[in-house]
Amino acid sequence: ESMEGQKMQEFRRSLPSFKERDALLNLISRNQVVVVSGETGCGKTTQLPQYILESEIEAVRGAACSIICTQPRRISAMSVSERVAAERGEKIGESVGYKVRLEGMKGRDTRLLFCTTGILLRRLLVDRNLKGVTHVIVDEIHERGMNEDFLLIVLKDLLPRRPELRLILMSATLNAELFSSYFDGAPTIHIPGFTHPVRSHFLENILEKTGYRLTPYNQIDNYGQDKMWKMQKQTLRKRKTQIASVVEEALMTADYRDYGPRARESLSCWNPDSIGFNLIEHVLCHISRNERPGAVLVFMTGWDDINTLKDQLQAHPLLGDPSKVLLLACHGSMASAEQKLIFDKPEDGVRKIVLATNMAETSITINDVVFVVDCGKAKETSYDALNNTPCLLPSWISKASARQRRGRAGRVQPGECYHLYPRCVHDAFADYQLPELLRTPLQSLCLQIKSLQLGSISDFLSKALQSPEPLSVQNAIDYLKMIGALDENENLTVLGHNLSMLPVEPKLGKMLIFGSIFNCLDPIMTIVAGLSVRDPFLMPFDKKDLAESAKAQFSARDFSDHLALVRAFEGWKNAEREQNGYEYCWRNFLSAQTLKAIDSLKKQFFHLLKDSGLVENVERCNTWSRDEHLIRAVICAGLFPGICSVVNKEKSISLKTMEDGSVLLHSNSVNAQEARIPFPWLLFNEKIKVNSVFLRDSTGVSDSVVLLFGGKVS
Numbered sequence: 001e002s003m004e005g006q007k008m009q010e011f012r013r014s015l016p017s018f019k020e021r022d023a024l025l026n027l028i029s030r031n032q033v034v035v036v037s038g039e040t041g042c043g044k045t046t047q048l049p050q051y052i053l054e055s056e057i058e059a060v061r062g063a064a065c066s067i068i069c070t071q072p073r074r075i076s077a078m079s080v081s082e083r084v085a086a087e088r089g090e091k092i093g094e095s096v097g098y099k100v101r102l103e104g105m106k107g108r109d110t111r112l113l114f115c116t117t118g119i120l121l122r123r124l125l126v127d128r129n130l131k132g133v134t135h136v137i138v139d140e141i142h143e144r145g146m147n148e149d150f151l152l153i154v155l156k157d158l159l160p161r162r163p164e165l166r167l168i169l170m171s172a173t174l175n176a177e178l179f180s181s182y183f184d185g186a187p188t189i190h191i192p193g194f195t196h197p198v199r200s201h202f203l204e205n206i207l208e209k210t211g212y213r214l215t216p217y218n219q220i221d222n223y224g225q226d227k228m229w230k231m232q233k234q235t236l237r238k239r240k241t242q243i244a245s246v247v248e249e250a251l252m253t254a255d256y257r258d259y260g261p262r263a264r265e266s267l268s269c270w271n272p273d274s275i276g277f278n279l280i281e282h283v284l285c286h287i288s289r290n291e292r293p294g295a296v297l298v299f300m301t302g303w304d305d306i307n308t309l310k311d312q313l314q315a316h317p318l319l320g321d322p323s324k325v326l327l328l329a330c331h332g333s334m335a336s337a338e339q340k341l342i343f344d345k346p347e348d349g350v351r352k353i354v355l356a357t358n359m360a361e362t363s364i365t366i367n368d369v370v371f372v373v374d375c376g377k378a379k380e381t382s383y384d385a386l387n388n389t390p391c392l393l394p395s396w397i398s399k400a401s402a403r404q405r406r407g408r409a410g411r412v413q414p415g416e417c418y419h420l421y422p423r424c425v426h427d428a429f430a431d432y433q434l435p436e437l438l439r440t441p442l443q444s445l446c447l448q449i450k451s452l453q454l455g456s457i458s459d460f461l462s463k464a465l466q467s468p469e470p471l472s473v474q475n476a477i478d479y480l481k482m483i484g485a486l487d488e489n490e491n492l493t494v495l496g497h498n499l500s501m502l503p504v505e506p507k508l509g510k511m512l513i514f515g516s517i518f519n520c521l522d523p524i525m526t527i528v529a530g531l532s533v534r535d536p537f538l539m540p541f542d543k544k545d546l547a548e549s550a551k552a553q554f555s556a557r558d559f560s561d562h563l564a565l566v567r568a569f570e571g572w573k574n575a576e577r578e579q580n581g582y583e584y585c586w587r588n589f590l591s592a593q594t595l596k597a598i599d600s601l602k603k604q605f606f607h608l609l610k611d612s613g614l615v616e617n618v619e620r621c622n623t624w625s626r627d628e629h630l631i632r633a634v635i636c637a638g639l640f641p642g643i644c645s646v647v648n649k650e651k652s653i654s655l656k657t658m659e660d661g662s663v664l665l666h667s668n669s670v671n672a673q674e675a676r677i678p679f680p681w682l683l684f685n686e687k688i689k690v691n692s693v694f695l696r697d698s699t700g701v702s703d704s705v706v707l708l709f710g711g712k713v714s
């Protein structure tokens, strides 16, 4: 055995879960359902599935066993399987494999498969009894993601039909009782762990300690994103409004008498609706200059603000010698090379700073973290059932999340946590986050319930751990009927069946299907990939005019953000062919990383459509039509009923949707610059509710297109 291998085995034996190995295996062999809880990093995800595999091999049942371990995020499924394969001294795809949306590494001898929860649900579509599977491990159940809650209903139903199947639920937090009682009092086991104490600093202490002053000026951030933050207050739904107002009230009545006058004055300037990039930068500088060695983990809300901060930190030499800082990002769409760096210890004298989303809260453990910076927010999808409008907004985290973030600093030695909000705000947080099933639209989920033949949608969802509001369920059913995925009796149509096989939202799936039928798949795949990855057009706040005119060039005055995306993407492909991709992106305010992601997603869509028989042969791909009218029609087929009427007035354009009345265009849309829009309708993919309703990307279409492709016009 190599040195490396020995070290790895030693590391495995040092994990808290190792002491519980026999107890765990024993409990699993004697019970159909077991709930395992334990401190993040104790070895649940990487070790427990391996213990089962090892014990099955020891019992000479290795060849017969098939263990599936689900992860809420694709990136964890991939990185965990890689890690476990390495610990076993194997390559991925031998006994250990993974499968995520449109991608996988799995061989004939694979016995332990890490997959996303969505993949297991998809498998249940074609294999209701999970034939041949011996163990299902559902990881990170405490996150209460929609797919996980859904999977639990299905599995609960399946267990009596498969008495020998074992189900193991794993959770980081201690509310194991909830899951245990859902499964009729299944036994729970807790893996005791040890963490070092972590000292909390709240905003008032940070200001006092570092001498930093908040002023109305440095609370204004540099990027357009922050406009959204500032407007957020008015947009919050009832539940959130309660939290926001609790925060506000806490601020009004807070008692800062123990703090100096400067800290007090600073606190009065603190802007709770903005993410304080300058403050974060200042805290990072403070740590770099004054604190002992140790990695820093910064919790941000998402990919976009991570990038913004990364740019800001790289542009300013405030952090000191750049060769002494290793700045890394950790989020769902990072490259796997970057991932490895996150776990590695940097050279002596170099400080590792990881900018992460709440993914680093429980699913990824970076052992050498000593300092945590917590901005107090996370992006969560929420859903406004009354207006049928999904929103993705940063909102305050829960007390449980704050505790979890803090704990990340105490893995190897006592740590420090900098919470960038006052203590009174923390005390106003909710105890736990609301489960996703109760705050997001349910369309894809309802489609899956139907294709899994689970009976009436409402009856099924009433069996959940916590059931969604009947109004949300009804909205989803009505939507699916409207787009033709369900018939009047709530049965799946042919279209609905096809949509349920595609791993994208129903409206995007419908675009792919219509794009194949009408032979304009290539540009449609670009649009769908763009809508499911993220917007490649960058809009830096300080260069917004330049960025807007760069984007306008791609629109060629055809009143479509979606067509602009197609042109920008195709221009980039051409530039790539001539090795000019980066320069092209730089010149046109495009994100090369996003365009690459779109490119690879397109390839995956293509294979998927080919496998499902919707596309026949590859040769025709090159001759696929780029007929603009056809593309508009297919966009309409997908996005309808996301439509608003256009009336050009003398000095303005009036836009109206059925549900919201007057709406506005998001300033990033090419149509927002126009004085007139010569189309009676605009289709849109997404609306965002900030004090008014804003439409993001939009495309103009004619009456006849809406009549022919808009489904039922009511």
Ligand code: ADP
Pocket: 015, 038, 039, 040, 041, 042, 043, 044, 045, 046, 047, 079, 080, 083, 343, 362, 363, 364, 365, 366, 367
């Ligand atoms: P849990 O699931 O209980 O949170 P994990 O099994 O994910 O714990 O992690 C156990 C240990 O293995 C942690 O110390 C973690 O840092 C380490 N670890 C996990 N993945 C990797 C990796 N890819 N590279 C290096 N160390 C890892």
Ligand code: MG
Pocket: 041, 044, 045, 046, 139, 362, 363
């Ligand atoms: Mg884990």
